[in-house]
Amino acid sequence: MDSYASFYRKNKERIFAYLLRLTGDVHLAGDLTQESFTRCLARYGRNGNHRALLYTIARNAALDAARKRREEALGDSEDAPAGGDDPERRLIDKQAVDRTLAAIRQLNPVDRELIALLAADTFSYRQIGRLLDISENSVKVRVHRARLRLKAILNPDADNDGGS
Structure with missing residues (x-):
């Protein structure tokens, strides 16, 4: 688990920033960051510590969230980092x-x-x-x-x- 923990520490801020730019929503980007790492670990275990794979998972998580958002017709969050x-x-x-x-x-x-x-x-x-x-x-x-x-x-x- 140490290698995956290291992988998480090295990539969590970049994935968050990527998802923030993709979604425009601070809270959603934080949730999707966690979900992306969780999906990666659940599906690929300790062998899932490849950056490209993580970005693909994050992208898919963002697309899933966008579909869900459209279906629920939610408004945008106006929160931003302080x-x-x-x-x-x-x-x-x-x-x-x-x-x-x-x-x-x-x-x-x-x-x-x-x-x-x-x-x-x-x-x-x-x-x-x-x-x-x-x-x-x-x-x-x-x-x-x-x-x-x-x-x-x-x-x-x-x-x-x-x-x-």
């Missing part, structure tokens, strides 16, 4: 996180997942392609386009700066 002791700084940070997560939620599911996988800073473009069953070049193009869409969502006035 930072620092300064209430004004926490509010500014929360607003920035909320704005970014809202922008990410506006992306289509494939783009959202690509951004989340890339932001996890765990996988190469080739590995992401394998996880999603698309070519490495397709990953690069889709990531580029997703970043442009995200930038346009976050900075809608930036498109008007080109001709000045």
Whole structure:
């Protein structure tokens, strides 16, 4: 169990961050993080300590949760991680996180997942392609386009700066 405990410690924050970007919900991401590790251990035992396998399980858990959420027609949570002791700084940070997560939620599911996988800073473009069953070049193009869409969502006035 020591190797799996070590695997958990090394990957729990990355999986949480990935799921947070994917779902946009702090509480759901925390629940799905635990569920992902639980599923991985239950299905694969101590041999399940492969990062790509864990991300696949986390992705599937997020998809299951999204389906369930759609069926139950639940609203979004507006909770975000708190930072620092300064209430004004926490509010500014929360607003920035909320704005970014809202922008990410506006992306289509494939783009959202690509951004989340890339932001996890765990996988190469080739590995992401394998996880999603698309070519490495397709990953690069889709990531580029997703970043442009995200930038346009976050900075809608930036498109008007080109001709000045």
